Amino acid sequence: MTDVPSSPVPYRVHYSQRVLDDLNLQIASTKDRIKLTELELAVGLLDYRLRIYPQFGQPLRDLNETPLQVWIGCIRPLVVHYILDEERKSVTVVRRIQVLQETKAR
Amino acid sequence: MEWQWIERSVEMMESMERHGEADRICEIDYEIQRLATVVADGIANLAVGPSVLPIVMAKVSMLAQQQVETGIESRDELSESRITKLTPEQLEAARHEFTDEEYLAEYRDVQQNGGVGVDELLLAIEKAKQQL
Numbered sequence: 001m002t003d004v005p006s007s008p009v010p011y012r013v014h015y016s017q018r019v020l021d022d023l024n025l026q027i028a029s030t031k032d033r034i035k036l037t038e039l040e041l042a043v044g045l046l047d048y049r050l051r052i053y054p055q056f057g058q059p060l061r062d063l064n065e066t067p068l069q070v071w072i073g074c075i076r077p078l079v080v081h082y083i084l085d086e087e088r089k090s091v092t093v094v095r096r097i098q099v100l101q102e103t104k105a106r
Numbered sequence: 107m108e109w110q111w112i113e114r115s116v117e118m119m120e121s122m123e124r125h126g127e128a129d130r131i132c133e134i135d136y137e138i139q140r141l142a143t144v145v146a147d148g149i150a151n152l153a154v155g156p157s158v159l160p161i162v163m164a165k166v167s168m169l170a171q172q173q174v175e176t177g178i179e180s181r182d183e184l185s186e187s188r189i190t191k192l193t194p195e196q197l198e199a200a201r202h203e204f205t206d207e208e209y210l211a212e213y214r215d216v217q218q219n220g221g222v223g224v225d226e227l228l229l230a231i232e233k234a235k236q237q238l
Contacts, residue, residue: 014221016212023227027234036238040231045185047224052182056189060201063209070209072200074190081204083213092221094212095204 010051015093022096038077039099046075050091054084076100121225 030036049056050073057073060081069084081095119134149162192200215221 013224014216015224015227016216016221017219018212020222020226020230024230027231030234031238033235033238036231036235040228040235042188043224043227043231045181045188047227048181049185049189058192058197060197061206063213064206066210068213072192072197074192075185076188076190079192081200081209083209092213092216094209094216097227 008052009089011054012088012090013047013050013093014090019093019096026096026099042075042078043097046073046078046080046097049073049075050082050093054082054091057082074100 027036027039030039054071054073056075057071057080060070060072062069063083067085067087069086071082071084073080073082077100079098079100080093083092083094084090085092145162145166149156149159152158
């Protein structure tokens, strides 16, 4: 049997409590099951992408006196701000997950 | 390779237990028993005796892994197709939306308190669905 090549080490992804609280606020008013299911799928895809290749987004800036960089990523219909720490291979989502009503950029 | 799969399965089960998803665990246990029955029936049909079980299991495991990886490729394509780039104007607006201090305060909070994982986000959505 041939050896299976080892997978790259995924980034660790954390979300701030504020992100969860804001998400709860956003979904509290949603009465559409299909929209919630769509959101569920999008959150799963976003997390997956952040784990395997967080550079899919666009860099916003370096954070002063740290090795950290702020990025913004959009996986329709979600937009997130996250902090990328290449040294620690970690991603921290620090600002609310914005749900776009319609795609304006492509 | 196998231990990684086992480790992931154990992590998944623990996470589900934490979220009180006992029903889901029973469902998975049932599905595993069903798969075991299918494999046992297949071996019986081959009339080759239980000594081939390790070989059969190795091959079943390999085929299942290939199919799971195909599924992962689909997920890759799905997330890829949804990636959207912001316009220069949107990017410039986002750049000034928060200060370094605001980003760092929240980052440090996550470092100190651990933050939450995607499981919590998905659970919140699942609860909202159940309440409809």
